[in-house]
Amino acid sequence: MNLEDHLGDIVRKAGLMNNVSPAAAASAAGLSENELAAFHESGQVTKKINFNALGKILDLAPQKLETLAQGWLPTKKDLSRWHAIRSFTTTDEGFSVNCYLVWDEATREAALFDTGLDAQPILDCLAAEKLSLRHIFITHSHYDHVEALPKLRATFPAAQLHSSSPKAPVNQRNKTGEVVTLGSLRIAHRETPGHADDGVTYVIEHWPKEAPPVAIVGDTIFAGSMGNGNGAWDLAKQKVRIEILSLSAATLLCPGHGPLTTVGEEQACNPFF
Ligand SMILES: [Fe+2]
Secondary structure: OOOOOOOOHHHHHHHHOOOOHHHHHHHHHHOHHHHHHHHHHHOOOOOOOHHHHHHHHHHOHHHHHHHOOOOOOOOOOOOHHHHHHEEEEEEHHHHHHHHEEEEEEOEEEEEEEEEOOOOHHHHHHHHOOOEEEEEEEOOOHHHHOOHHHHHHHHOOOEEEEEOOOOOOHHHHHHHOOOEEEOOOOOEEEOOOOOOOOOOEEEEEOOOOOHOOEEEEOOOOOOOEEEEOOOOOOOHHHHHHHHOOOOOOOOOEEOOOOOEEEEEHHHHHHOOOO
16 A cells, blocks of 8 residues: 655645745755645655755654655554454545454454445445444544444444544543453543544554554554644644654554554654654
């Protein structure tokens, strides 16, 4: 799977985040404004870019920009290590979003994290694995993450809904310190607003054979990048640093877009941090 954001997206986002004008960014990079605009669009490096000066002005780590320019991708993850996680990528006119199904192998109880755009692959997996859907956790209420929710709720009316949306009924809202059990698994949450007001990250622990924790992060962080700050860039970045990069290095990060990664890989290669 390709990265959600190419280098041009990252540079464009960092310009917005830090209020750096295209003229200033272009000058630091050693590009014309037209060349910078083309780079924002394609992410392709066609001319030597001064990543050192560009990184300094945009508050991005220059050596990590170089790493991305050389084609960095997180290592491919083998989900069988966790026994019972499945990821689903659904698309709409070329736009794609990830959601994740987790279950306890002994009880066959399942929890879904976001719904994506289409319920069918989830319904197929639940049937094939003979699972009962007990919980639906929402990372944030942007449409691509919840589009299939009405269909899933109609099919599984007893599944408990969890979100940090202030618009949700009180009995569906995440509570401070709450831990949901799913067989032997434990699901906690950390509030991660920024990209979305109701952004929340779910951390799943107690996996069989001591597999590392799994964090379902929504659009808080992507492999090599982060979600759009939507006007709250400082908060978005702070929440990644405090709530996500503080997890153990081996923690598997499952983003709403783009490939799986780990805390350790993002500490080493994400230019925003
Ligand atoms: Fe989003």
